[in-house]
Amino acid sequence: MKKLQFDRMKNDKGFIAALDQSGGSTPKALETYGISEDAYKDETEMFQLVHQMRSRIMESPAFTKERILAAILFEKTMDSKVEGLYSADYLWEKKGIVSFLKVDKGLDTQKNGVQLMKPIPDLEALLTRANERHIFGTxxxxxxxxxxxxxxxAIVAQQFEFGKIICGAGLVPIIEPEVDIHTVNKKEAEAILKEELISHLKALDENCQVMLKLTIPDEDNLYADIMKLPNVVRVVALSGGYSREEANEKLARNHGLIASFSRALSEGLNDNQSDDAFNEMLNKSIQNIYDASIK
Structure with missing residues (x-):
């Protein structure tokens, strides 16, 4: 299974659906979907509602392997079921879609202009569970x-430190040092980031295969040479707060870069929509993102 999934992630056309909103971002995701905070009384009910939203997306006839390579799942989603199967099993067995797991515990306070990840004390145990749940990567x-x-x-060094542990567990890490789209002199920050990424990628053991999830760069095709490095499975882009239209427009100018969108994917979806209206909106979103990802 891992070989089939690896080949799919390396070679097939499509994009990654990010369905990994966690505790801090879940209320906003639900509100955007039309479910206000007074609709649930505690965190348990909140996560039940967001799983229903994610399940509706995953079960949609628009959500298929022809355009979607993989989905990124939150830990609670990994441990929840869709149509009687654990989420990753449902996605692979019913849809042919690969699963990744969000493993970070959120952002630390800012220092030297960046926010490192908080410690991940239970990482190895989480990776063991991820393997048991048939997760491909993180x-x-x-x-x-x-x-x-x-x-x-510092941010790149921390990402690769965890990445090596994840590789050692037999999973493919998505390394995501996001550059905030509002960063002053964003282009300069991206040039420094690229230099650091290349340095760490060239130092990796040949058996450690990684993916990169990066903000769409201000300089078109900035990361084209990174895509050619032997340790890089794929380079994907986050929408970073851009609208779907703007994100797609920027993405399409970066050849070989594919989407890994969250907000841009779910934009326009609403709990009150009929199934037909919901599926029509999701289908349109998926097609637009797919088109931008294959240019």
Whole structure:
């Protein structure tokens, strides 16, 4: 199964659906979907509602392997079921879609212009469970807010430190050092980031295969040479707060870069929509993102 999934992630056309909103971002995701905070009384009910939203997306006839390579899942989604199967099993067995697991515990306070990831004390146990749930890879996010070489070096070093542990567990890590789209001199921050990424990628053991999830760069095709490095399975893009239209427009100018969108994917979806209206909107979103990902 892993070989089939690896070949799919490396070679097939499509994009990654990010369905991994966690505790902090879940209320906003639900509100955007038309479910206000007074609709649930505690965290348990909140996560039940967001799983229903994610299940509705995954079960949609628009959500298929022809355009979607993989989905990124939150830990609670991994442990929840869709049509009687654990989420990753449902996605692979019923849809032919690969699963990744969000493993970070959120962002630390800002230092040197960046927000490193908080410690992940239970990482090895979580990776064991991920393998048991037939997860292919992981995803972990940190954020660059300013042009600060020391901070950017630290953020990339931390990402690769965890990435090596994840590779050792037989999973493919998505390394995600996001550059905030509002960063002053964003282009300069991305140039420093690229230099650090290449340095760490070239130092990786040949058996450690990674993916990168990066903000769509201000300089078109900035990451084209990174895509050619032997340790890189794929380079994917986050929407980063851009609208779906703007994100797709920027993405389409970066050849070989494919989407891994969350907000841009679910934009326009609403709990009150009929199934036909919901599926029509999701189908349109998926087609637009797919078109931008294959240019």
């Amino acid at each position: 995803k972990m996010r940190s954020v660059i807010n300013e042009v600060n070489k020391e901070g950017i070096k």
